[in-house]
Amino acid sequence: MVNLDQVLGFLIIGIVVSVASAGEQVVTYVFGDSLTEVGNNNYLQSLAKSNFPFYGIDYEGGIATGRFSNGRTIGDIISAKLGIQSPPPYLSLKPNDDAILKGVNYASGGAGILNDTGLYFIQRMTFDDQINSFEKTKEAIKAKIGEEAAEKHVNKAVYFIGMGSNDYVNNFLQPFLAAGEQYTHDEFVELLTSTLGEQFTRLHQFGARKMVFHGLGPLGCIPSQRVKSTRGICLKQVNLWVQEFNSKVKKLVATLNKHLPYAQITFADTFPIVLDLIENPTAYGFKISNTSCCNVDTSVGGLCLPNSKLCKNRTEYVFWDAFHPSDAANQVIADRVFASLSHEASSPAPAPSPRKFLSLKT
Numbered sequence: 001m002v003n004l005d006q007v008l009g010f011l012i013i014g015i016v017v018s019v020a021s022a023g024e025q026v027v028t029y030v031f032g033d034s035l036t037e038v039g040n041n042n043y044l045q046s047l048a049k050s051n052f053p054f055y056g057i058d059y060e061g062g063i064a065t066g067r068f069s070n071g072r073t074i075g076d077i078i079s080a081k082l083g084i085q086s087p088p089p090y091l092s093l094k095p096n097d098d099a100i101l102k103g104v105n106y107a108s109g110g111a112g113i114l115n116d117t118g119l120y121f122i123q124r125m126t127f128d129d130q131i132n133s134f135e136k137t138k139e140a141i142k143a144k145i146g147e148e149a150a151e152k153h154v155n156k157a158v159y160f161i162g163m164g165s166n167d168y169v170n171n172f173l174q175p176f177l178a179a180g181e182q183y184t185h186d187e188f189v190e191l192l193t194s195t196l197g198e199q200f201t202r203l204h205q206f207g208a209r210k211m212v213f214h215g216l217g218p219l220g221c222i223p224s225q226r227v228k229s230t231r232g233i234c235l236k237q238v239n240l241w242v243q244e245f246n247s248k249v250k251k252l253v254a255t256l257n258k259h260l261p262y263a264q265i266t267f268a269d270t271f272p273i274v275l276d277l278i279e280n281p282t283a284y285g286f287k288i289s290n291t292s293c294c295n296v297d298t299s300v301g302g303l304c305l306p307n308s309k310l311c312k313n314r315t316e317y318v319f320w321d322a323f324h325p326s327d328a329a330n331q332v333i334a335d336r337v338f339a340s341l342s343h344e345a346s347s348p349a350p351a352p353s354p355r356k357f358l359s360l361k362t
């Protein structure tokens with residue numbers, strides 16, 4: 001028995017893949033944190049920056065662009081698979097730049113679902129800020145191509161959203177910040193999902209229909225969390241909390257798909273994929289998954305600084321710094337996410353037609 005949620009999800013990826021293969025350009029708008037940022041924080045007074053070596057050492061030309069990786073992000077790799085350029089950072093564009101029609105990346109390191117998350121990084125674009133920026137983009141698109149065409153344009157685009165890691169790592173799990181003391185986890189996850197519901201609804205009001213939400217990975221296994229255990233092992237409790245968040249968001253997505261007209265929101269579950277990579281690194285050609293290549297495993301800081309001592313072979317490490325996967329790991333994760341989704345999208349199993357789905361919801 002296939003659940004409706006999954007069918008809808010595969011349908012969206014099916015649309016993305018079929019549009020891409022029909023030669024029509026997919027337009028994507030990206031919202032997120034340091035896992036998806038491509039350089040917005042370069043323009044901000046932020047402590048969460050990565051536009052210095054050794055970031056980008058394996059990127060084209062060895063340039064530190066503001067990506068929090070030695071090379072590409074998962075989004076870069078998925079864009080390449082869709083045959084499009086990875087969209088540029090919002091803050092690198094003029095408000096009425098023609099490039100906004102081809103897609104924009106609003107992601108900002110340190111950002112979270114909650115406004116308070118990442119407060120100690122000083123400036124960052126929170127998810128609400130990113131949605132406000134998208135509203136401005138939409139106004140600019142209207143001014144360019146007219147109201148009706150603009151509406152069609154934003155309805156057709158695909159919205160990639162990856163948010164929530166910082167609400168845990170740089171908020172709930174930091175004992176010196178308010179949220180961990182103020183809330184039980186039940187209350188916190190409720191606050192996150194109800195806020196997220198409002199944020200999806202606002203994006204929908206601005207015309208977003210096809211949205212893909214990337215669930216959280218096993219945050220209890222990232223180097224900055226492992227160092228909190230005496231033996232350097234994954235924090236089970238953290239992984240349980242993250243899974244609870246993921247399952248609440250899955251339910252939220254199902255509800256929103258029922259209630260928001262024409263909404264086609266997908267929950268992309270990366271948790272099992274990333275956990276398998278961490279538990280069985282050698283199966284994927286890696287050697288080490290319990291410490292970072294940059295050797296900066298601390299629970300605060302944890303970024304790869306110019307005076308860090310890098311590992312000898314960067315393709316042997318799943319983690320680049322204390323928070324972020326390496327370019328090689330991003331390749332594996334992107335491949336596995338994309339393969340499973342496109343396989344389902346092109347499978348001959350009978351699937352309801354898009355028209356049927358849409359009529360279910362009117």
Ligand SMILES: *[C@@H]1O[C@H](CO)[C@@H](O)[C@H](O)[C@H]1NC(C)=O
Nearest residue numbers: 113114115116126128129195
């Ligand atoms: C975040 O702050 C903005 C004002 O800057 C406000 O409009 C919004 O409701 C706040 N969001 C949350 C989740 O508290």
Ligand SMILES: *[C@@H]1O[C@H](CO)[C@@H](O)[C@H](O)[C@H]1NC(C)=O
Nearest residue numbers: 226231232233289290291297
């Ligand atoms: C990582 O795992 C290896 C092999 O199990 C172990 O020898 C090493 O001490 C671990 N490193 C850390 C930082 O926990």
Ligand SMILES: *[C@@H]1O[C@H](CO)[C@@H](O)[C@H](O)[C@H]1NC(C)=O
Nearest residue numbers: 285286287312313314315316
């Ligand atoms: C780096 O590690 C990979 C994977 O183990 C291996 O295939 C490659 O030959 C290594 N490169 C060097 C320069 O040692």
